[in-house]
Amino acid sequence: MCNGVDGEFMEIKRVKIAVIGGGASGIACAITCGERFGKNSTVIIERQSRVGKKILATGNGRCNITNRNALPEHYHGDEKIIKSVLEKFSPNDCEKFFARMGVLFRDEDGGRVYPYSNQASTVLDGMRMYCAKLGVPEICDFEIKLIKKHKDFFSVISQNIVIQAENIVFATGSKASPSLGANDSGYSFLKDFGITSTTLKPALCPIHAKEKYKNLKGVRSKGTVTLFDGNQKIISRDGEIQFTDYGISGICVFDISRFVSDCKNPKIFVDVMKEYSENHLCDYLFKCRKIFTNADDILTGTLNKKLAQVIVQVCGFEKKSCKELSENDIKKLAHTVKHFTFTPLKNDDYSYAQVCAGGISSKYVYPDTLMSKSVKNLYICGELLDVDGECGGYNLHFAFGSGIIVGKSIK
Ligand SMILES: Cc1cc2nc3c(=O)[nH]c(=O)nc-3n(C[C@H](O)[C@H](O)[C@H](O)COP(=O)(O)OP(=O)(O)OC[C@H]3O[C@@H](n4cnc5c(N)ncnc54)[C@H](O)[C@@H]3O)c2cc1C
Structure with a gap:
């Protein structure tokens, strides 16, 4: 227990990795961390009452999970980040990643890939069950009040919990589709660390x-x-x-x-x-x-x-x-x-946008590891980055890939 923001007593939880945002990139990152560092090494912090709300809405509820042609020409934004993520994470890697949680793929026209079940819920259920097996807890309804950087760890502070973590991962997504809980809090927290985004605009709308x-x-x-x-x-x-x-x-x-x-x-x-x-x-x-x-x-x-x-x-x-x-x-x-x-x-208007163009560029993160260039052990993945793909499974592919790369980069 300790004194919190308002001087109240707060529960403290100490972990190696705190992933902020339980969406496609955050959960993929947390799974990779859980596999590498074991039970209770990693937590997922989610602002909404449950993780993965956007995943459930993808592909009209079918989840176009990746695309066999996931090549840089189908993406816009920061070329260094796009190249690095796609070189390290191919559609086959995506298939192998999901095979570990028992999610089978089905190929359709145009290189589009869907879960064999044709249900987005299969993807989210598979990821959540695997997280539970790995001992990666989700902490939902967590409204972050403050993120503090100390000498060798960060404190992520809500009304009544402090998560102390050696590494923090920003996976809070973009502002696209606010009805699914999207907001711009990730950009604001990063701004406090001196990390700013390129101009944002709605895309795929x-x-x-x-x-x-x-x-x-x-x-x-x-x-x-x-x-x-x-x-x-x-x-x-x-x-x-x-x-x-x-x-x-x-x-x-x-x-x-x-x-x-x-x-x-x-x-x-x-x-x-x-x-x-x-x-x-x-x-x-x-x-x-x-x-x-x-x-x-x-x-x-x-x-x-x-x-x-x-x-x-x-x-x-x-x-x-x-x-x-x-x-x-x-x-x-x-x-x-x-x-x-x-x-x-x-x-x-971001209401009907599936993604957001613009975000955090390679000016602020190393393209190889997606760690901040100025704040050690702070990582950024998913749509927060300055990368947006065409329709067809490219955006989820990038979200999963960038999350996994962060998970593999953490020491
Ligand atoms: C309707 C729709 C359909 C789509 N269909 C497809 C498709 O079929 N194929 C495809 O490739 N792409 C699709 N996309 C795009 C794809 O869903 C996104 O690119 C992808 O989900 C981005 O992943 P992410 O992890 O960066 O963000 P998200 O999946 O948005 O996850 C971010 C998470 O962070 C949480 N969060 C935000 N702020 C905070 C905070 N301050 N504290 C804690 N948690 C926070 C959010 O609640 C959310 O759970 C679709 C998008 C939409 C809106």
Whole structure:
């Protein structure tokens, strides 16, 4: 017992490693520490009433746990950290790690890997049961009031408990998806140690646009989304586009979302007939002009009906008959099908973001060990770091990998 922050008596717990944050990276780190240093060497400190809430929400409850193509080209952020983590932790390593807790993998398209059970809860249960077996306790509902650095240990202090640890690991995640308990406390605690993050922005999120088409809510179409900044092409992705009443969504949209806030004049062009060139499409629409009566129907046999009507409206042809459509009108229609335009609105809302771009860079941590360069025995892993991946299992792969690397680096 000792005197706490408010002068009350406090329970003291002494450990070798305190992992702050019971998410993907924190639990993976704690498991590695438990395996290396034995029972009661390590504790997981969690602010929420239970660990792993975000894991349960991943992959729509299925948990896209890793990707067989986990290579640097699928990540953004600090290249040194990305390279170091991916070199040390491959998708096979991920499979072997989970095999130790009896979690079987199943491969799907695009290199995506899910637990064989198709349930995210399998992943969390496997990790938690293994932690219990290793003697790594979770301390939940732990609201940190203060973290103090002493000569050879740290004190992590809540209202009534002090955890004294030789090493502390920050695995508190990012601010993305606050409804799952995400917050920015990790960045604030690190700031007290002189460790600051690069600019943060939401990533892997839907895009809100100036153009709002209420009728398109719920419409899906295969196609290509391309982000331009003025005349400069920034990035392009193929996939299923989900139209909403506020803009666009879908995996391909998520993957380009992180670039929008860097653009001065962002514009997104959606091509809903990517297999057809604009000229080829014109030829086809000239034929359709003879088939249909009203211009409003000209795309009826080609696109989703609601999408077809909105595109005709955007061109201003909805009141015309097909006969009235000139050659230039047909060209305009073909161009609009290939360049259905959305003007993204500025987005600093983390509510629907799956991850956060930006974080702690290699200016502050050694890429090999992820230990702080200025504070010995302080480590950082997971999304707190300046690394974000594309959709497809890349972010969990990085979270697990970085947590395991920290666990292996602690002496
Ligand atoms: C809806 C959704 C779906 C996703 N689906 C996928 C997917 O299928 N595949 C994929 O690869 N990625 C997916 N991601 C991204 C992935 O979940 C994250 O990148 C990953 O969980 C990050 O791991 P982490 O350990 O850094 O943080 P988290 O998993 O967020 O864990 C951080 C933990 O720290 C705790 N914490 C925070 N502050 C404190 C504090 N002060 N004290 C104590 N504890 C604290 C939090 O409560 C939390 O439990 C998804 C994200 C979301 C939001």
